Amino acid sequence: MNKYLSKLWEISRKPERLIIGLMSGTALDGLDIALCALKGSGRDTKIDIREFTTQPYPDDFKKRLYSVQSKETTNTRQLTLLHSEMGNLFGDLVLRSLKEWKLKPNDIDLVASHGQTVYHAPAEVEGEVHATLQMVDADHIAQKTGIITVADFRQKHTAVGGEGAPLAGIFDDIFFRDEKYHRMLLNLGGIANFSWLPCRECNQQGFATDTGPANTLINEAMIRYFDEPFDESGKIAEKGKVHSELVRYVLLEPYFRKAFPKTTGQEDFQLSYIEELMKGHRIELSPEDLVASLTAITSQSIARAVDEVIGDQPFECYVSGGGIHNQTMMQNLKERIPQAEFKSFDDLGLQPDAKEAAMMAFFANELVVGEGFIVPGITEEKIHLGKISLPG
Missing domain, CATH: 3.30.420.40 (ATPase, nucleotide binding domain)
Incomplete structure (x- = not known):
């Protein structure tokens, strides 16, 4: 043998x-x-x-x-x-x-x-x-x-x-589901995804889904316009002004109309796609405004997903991934998802x-x-x- x-x-x-x-x-x-x-x-x-x-x-x-x-x-x-x-x-x-x-x-x-x-x-x-x-x-x-x-x-x-993703739902359900409290575990990597973990005693089915881009578009813009790998602490986004029309056009794209749960990847969300959209709608932005708008696309797409599949019921939210270090993104999420009590992932022991x-x-x-x-x-x-x- x-x-x-x-x-x-x-x-x-x-x-x-x-x-x-x-x-x-x-x-x-x-x-x-x-x-x-x-x-x-x-x-x-x-x-x-x-x-x-x-x-x-x-x-x-x-x-x-x-x-x-x-x-x-x-x-x-x-x-x-x-x-x-x-x-x-x-x-x-x-x-x-x-x-x-x-x-x-x-x-x-x-x-x-x-x-x-x-x-x-x-x-x-x-x-x-x-x-x-x-x-x-x-x-x-x-x-x-x-x-x-x-x-x-x-x-x-x-x-x-x-679909091969997201796999985190299996892991999250075993390690982090609580007896009494609803929880959402949000991961802000290149793509954003979350696991919805209803409390065990309420006997509801949990699930995991992607929501759209998290850092991938932001990172691409930072590399191209600032020669930096990411927007440290969200400082560039904080300086810029969100172009609400660009955000609205992106959120009308086919992926966001698909039913949950669903998956996606960088194949669907690349900076070239955003630039084509801007060209078609004759939108011109400074690099700072572009990063601010891309950050808003992330936070608004996540908030829309939460509204659609979770509603206004209160829950604990634990965030992981590189996006936790983007203070502008995190502040946007807290403002747009008021029913969530954002807590430190370290509280879960990991x-x-x-x-x-x-x-x-x-x-x-x-x-x-x-x-x-x-x-x-x-x-x-x-x-x-x-x-x-x-x-x-």
Whole structure:
């Protein structure tokens, strides 16, 4: 028998597993690496984030990633090379982090890698399949680190009829649903999504959905006009003036008329699309006003989603993702969603910046030791997420 298959069996029998979760978001700011200790499985899972770091990408590598991410047309050779190179880079960054934490690869049971989303393509017409592609060769991670690696978590979701996103609803329902209080867990990454978690005692069905852009359009504008990767603290948006007509035109676009729950990606929301819309309506804006308007698009689209699917019932709101550092965006959300009591994500016992990397560790743990999940509205039988790559 392959020695790593035997090792997988041993890992599944351990009372606690050390799993490194890896997340690379659409902002391309670096690799989030979370060292997690997990006990149990399913609703009995206990997770403790022992260490967390974000390892930045080299500038040239970041530019190459940007050239293939969410593009209708791309360089196939470049995409193929990046798939393997990213595996080697992830492996190197894991080893660097382990050295910083004074740990060895043999101390770790599994690596769980989300990869880099290249393209998200939910079906547009009946009969099409839902599809999503995350780039990173897990075999390269496993070979570089010597650690069994789990990746491709979204593919089984699409294989059984889901859109491959958002996956956070599964994780959030298990760890953060409260007995008495309604909660919304809002993630402000490149794309905004939230998990609606009605209190357990009210016996309502929760769900997860994307709402539209969060930081992706803002970041694109900041790179082009200010040579900065993001709007730090929302200072540029604060200086600018919102063009209400541009915001209204964007919110009339087809995605926002789709029924919830739904998914989207950077494919639907790129700066070139905004510029075409501005040209068609003869709108000219200063860079500051453009960033302010893009920030308003994010906050208003989220507020509209909340009004449509949650209404005016009060709830606790916990926010994660890079958008939590944008004070202008956060203030806009608080003003537009007055029924929400915004609370610190730290109150839930989990670092907000580490959440998505920890979620990957959780899915890997469930694949190896758990019974899997039922995906409401999609599956009646439990499924497992992820594929396993063995070293050697």
